[in-house]
Amino acid sequence: MSAATGSDRTQPVTESRARRLRFLTDSTALIFLVLLALVAVFALVRPDAFASVNNVRNIFIGAATLLVIAVGMTFVIVSAGIDLSVGSVLVFSSVISIKVMTALGNQGWPVAIAGVAAGMAAGLAWGLLNGVLIAKARIPALIVTLGTLGAALGLAQIITGGVNLRGVPVELTEALGFGRVAGIPWLVVVAAVVTAIGIVVLRFTRFGRYTYAVGSNPEAARRAGVKVERHLIKVYALTGMLSGLAGVMSLARFSSTNIGGHLTDNLQAIAAVVIGGTSLFGGIGTVFGTVVGVFIPSVLQNGFVILRVQPFWQEVAVGVVLIAAVYIDQIKRRARERL
Amino acid sequence: MSAALLEARGIVKNYGHVQALRGADFSVEAGKVVAMVGDNGAGKSTLVKVLSGIEQPDGGEIRFEGQPVALASAARAHALGIETVYQDLALAPDLDPAANLFLGRELLRDGVLGRLGFLDNKRMQQRAEEAFADLGQTTVQQVTVPVASLSGGQRQSVAVARASAWASKVVFMDEPTAALGVVQASKVLDLIRRVRDQGIAVVLISHSMPQVFDVADRIEVLRLGQRVARFDPHEADMADIVGAMTGALEHGEASTAEPGGSSEQARQRGPSGQEDA
Ligand SMILES: Nc1ncnc2c1ncn2[C@@H]1O[C@H](COP(=O)(O)OP(=O)(O)OP(=O)(O)O)[C@@H](O)[C@H]1O
Ligand SMILES: [Mg+2]
Numbered sequence: 001m002s003a004a005t006g007s008d009r010t011q012p013v014t015e016s017r018a019r020r021l022r023f024l025t026d027s028t029a030l031i032f033l034v035l036l037a038l039v040a041v042f043a044l045v046r047p048d049a050f051a052s053v054n055n056v057r058n059i060f061i062g063a064a065t066l067l068v069i070a071v072g073m074t075f076v077i078v079s080a081g082i083d084l085s086v087g088s089v090l091v092f093s094s095v096i097s098i099k100v101m102t103a104l105g106n107q108g109w110p111v112a113i114a115g116v117a118a119g120m121a122a123g124l125a126w127g128l129l130n131g132v133l134i135a136k137a138r139i140p141a142l143i144v145t146l147g148t149l150g151a152a153l154g155l156a157q158i159i160t161g162g163v164n165l166r167g168v169p170v171e172l173t174e175a176l177g178f179g180r181v182a183g184i185p186w187l188v189v190v191a192a193v194v195t196a197i198g199i200v201v202l203r204f205t206r207f208g209r210y211t212y213a214v215g216s217n218p219e220a221a222r223r224a225g226v227k228v229e230r231h232l233i234k235v236y237a238l239t240g241m242l243s244g245l246a247g248v249m250s251l252a253r254f255s256s257t258n259i260g261g262h263l264t265d266n267l268q269a270i271a272a273v274v275i276g277g278t279s280l281f282g283g284i285g286t287v288f289g290t291v292v293g294v295f296i297p298s299v300l301q302n303g304f305v306i307l308r309v310q311p312f313w314q315e316v317a318v319g320v321v322l323i324a325a326v327y328i329d330q331i332k333r334r335a336r337e338r339l
Numbered sequence: 340m341s342a343a344l345l346e347a348r349g350i351v352k353n354y355g356h357v358q359a360l361r362g363a364d365f366s367v368e369a370g371k372v373v374a375m376v377g378d379n380g381a382g383k384s385t386l387v388k389v390l391s392g393i394e395q396p397d398g399g400e401i402r403f404e405g406q407p408v409a410l411a412s413a414a415r416a417h418a419l420g421i422e423t424v425y426q427d428l429a430l431a432p433d434l435d436p437a438a439n440l441f442l443g444r445e446l447l448r449d450g451v452l453g454r455l456g457f458l459d460n461k462r463m464q465q466r467a468e469e470a471f472a473d474l475g476q477t478t479v480q481q482v483t484v485p486v487a488s489l490s491g492g493q494r495q496s497v498a499v500a501r502a503s504a505w506a507s508k509v510v511f512m513d514e515p516t517a518a519l520g521v522v523q524a525s526k527v528l529d530l531i532r533r534v535r536d537q538g539i540a541v542v543l544i545s546h547s548m549p550q551v552f553d554v555a556d557r558i559e560v561l562r563l564g565q566r567v568a569r570f571d572p573h574e575a576d577m578a579d580i581v582g583a584m585t586g587a588l589e590h591g592e593a594s595t596a597e598p599g600g601s602s603e604q605a606r607q608r609g610p611s612g613q614e615d616a
Binding site: 204205206207209212213215216217219220221222223224225226282283284 | 391393412413414417423425428429430431432433434438439442443444445447455456457458
């Protein structure tokens with residue numbers, strides 16, 4: 001009797017402790033609530049303007065390319081790395097893409113598809129270079145990708161002479177750029193598919209498991225037989241390829257390259273990933289969190305414009321959210337290590 | 340030839356100017372527990388890493404089942420059935436115990452999903468629970484919380500369970516009981532005996548002499564990167580071993596000049612047999 005009550009008493013204690021732990025770990029849930037609250041506030045204050053189909057569509061279109069980059073960035077940061085080159089790789093890829101399409105005659109689906117493939121291949125190549133330099137040459141990711149950030153943008157400007165290029169096949173702009181399926185813009189569909197694949201791969205597959213393991217303790221992963229270097233190369237290659245895809249999406253949307261328009265994509269993507277609860281120290285994070293992290297700034301910006309708040313406040317607010325997110329991560333780690 | 344399952348001969352390992360191993364010999368037979376003892380910094384962990392494929396030696400030879408082998412990676416050692424509990428445990432703190440147990444050897448789902456790399460987490464969790472149950476229910480209650488949230492002893496249990504679950508030939512345990520309570524430590528010793536009874540060679544590194552005498556079939560002493568003596572625990576006592584560890588018994592030094600000194604010879608000659616060859 002007394003033994004039974006004893007064990008009955010200890011069981012709930014460990015369980016509630018585990019649950020508390022899981023809640024702390026689940027800063028994604030918290031940040032998701034923040035996003036929902038923002039949406040609710042804006043929608044209540046200005047239902048006509050904020051909650052309109054058009055406005056929602058605009059928010060999604062605006063976030064689509066950043067989301068694609070940020071999915072790749074999530075894998076990189078979970079693996080305890082960083083990629084500053086994404087914006088430059090995006091620009092470089094869009095330049096290669098349009099050069100290929102121009103060389104092939106600027107029209108028709110085959111040309112458009114060749115352009116998409118060329119853009120993604122160019123991004124993949126930069127990603128491979130990043131990965132090899134980081135994993136094999138063991139140069140810190142911050143330095144490697146700072147280097148390729150400059151190199152990719154410089155080469156894009158050398159190739160174009162610093163002038164934005166036009167000449168995207170109408171097929172591409174009309175479909176990927178402005179087209180919709182069931183009212184949903186293709187840009188958003190592509191971003192949603194990439195995101196869904198990212199969520200599934202990171203969460204349910206061996207590739208995802210290795211990404212967490214490598215970010216959590218690379219030496220432990222190596223001793224367990226994981227090919228750590230090869231995995232890191234794959235992670236950076238994936239991110240490069242997604243940057244290339246984002247470059248093609250941006251081309252289709254604007255019918256032109258946008259050489260000067262992606263200087264802060266890297267920081268925006270990193271901010272989104274970190275706001276979404278992914279730890280800069282690696283080993284922890286989700287793609288779903290990143291989705292939330294992408295939408296918080298874009299919803300804020302959109303809402304502030306509608307409410308006629310000076311849009312600069314958006315940057316202040318995002319900065320605060322970012323720092324708060326990292327602070328929570330620190331507390332979380334300390335609490336966990338303590339237990 | 341010797342009946343050694345795994346044998347190291349004259350292993351040299353340098354870290355910059357530090358000579359961690361200076362021609363170390365070591366051997367272990369199937370179904371035996373060999374204790375490797377030595378002072379701090381004697382080179383025990385380094386030898387374990389070399390024999391586990393995660394550090395490459397600068398010299399010497401490794402033989403497995405009588406044949407020279409190159410243990411170029413952990414995966415190579417795993418393929419030969421060699422598993423290791425590292426002194427620093429080598430766990431991924433953000434992964435749960437089950438994921439750590441199967442790290443690098445994940446079970447995949449059946450069919451197409453498996454070919455796409457989808458994990459079979461349920462099956463891995465079940466098998467992990469079974470492996471941890473062997474070490475007593477109290478050690479690891481939940482296989483789905485991050486390892487970082489476990490106590491030091493629980494983490495050690497995870498590492499021990501992982502190595503013994505996978506080992507089919509040799510298991511190295513580098514101070515597997517250092518963080519354990521009395522009960523858990525004796526469970527680990529029980530586990531070592533059970534693993535040995537399956538015909539697996541066990542190498543136990545421990546600073547606890549009672550444990551060593553309790554479980555070892557042979558004691559090998561490492562000092563300054565070399566094996567300096569081998570003892571039969573039934574015939575040696577603590578003073579002999581401490582003497583060899585600290586260098587008080589200088590006669591032990593002879594063993595390194597005799598890489599062919601096989602286990603049979605050692606046993607025939609009894610404890611500290613090398614000196615009077
Ligand atoms: N990665 C390394 N880099 C430099 N020196 C090292 C490294 N690993 C080990 N050493 C050195 O090699 C020597 C042997 O170390 P090792 O860890 O093998 O000792 P040990 O016998 O396991 O000691 P302990 O009982 O304290 O665990 C020490 O002098 C140590 O400083
Ligand atoms: Mg050691």
